[in-house]
Amino acid sequence: MQAMMPLLIVALVVWLGVFSFIWSVDRKVSALEREVKEAIGEGKETVSQ
């Protein structure tokens, strides 16, 4: 079990990185959706990326 601890820590760090990345993309997409909805409502011609 002790020999597996470093591997587990590496796996958890990798998973945490993947999870954080997906979560950040999720938040960016939510912001984009809001911005598009507002822009369409106001008849704007541009949306910030």
Next chain:
Amino acid sequence: MALVLGATFLWLPAADAAGAGGVFSAPELARIIVLHLPNSMVVVIAAFTSGWYAFCYLTRGRNPSDDIRSKTAVSLAAVFCILATVTGAIFAKAEWGAYWNWDPKQSCIFLLLLIYAAYFVLRGGIEDVEKRAAVCAVYVLFAVLMTPLLGYVVPKYMATQSLHPQNTHFDPAYGRTIMAAIAGFIGLFAWLQNIAVRADLARLAWEEHRCKQ
């Protein structure tokens, strides 16, 4: 998923100590099945999801959102197919000495990756949006048929000479961990599908808005 990883490294016994009949030369690395098998399952689930939305597109009034959902599910099927191939190749290196052995399962998954790659080539090759969606929907129905056929039926029943271990009996702990991992990976697939579909729908709404102006 963190619990699954914890269980994989700390709770699961090595595969040979678990009554696998000593078939593995790298019994510690056999734990990778906890990632390999759920990835393969998610490929099939993603393929059927894309097939369902392709069918909806063809039969439910050519709704662009169905095309987007189908396309996203195919993309995720390809991603999980690559993950399943990579995890399988890592185990193949430890077990059979090479990352790629042209084993029937490896050959079939290679064909499956080519089928998914052809979908994106097809998608990129048609300019007209409606024609592209219709042609891709029909192609997806073909890809959906090929996924379980190449992933399970051909290697299991038509290719008897395989390096893959057959009828291996793992410790029951493996079964429980794999089920939890499958649930986690299905959740991950649903989350990714949701994000990609929302992004594409926002882009579509924006493009429609621009066209109207």
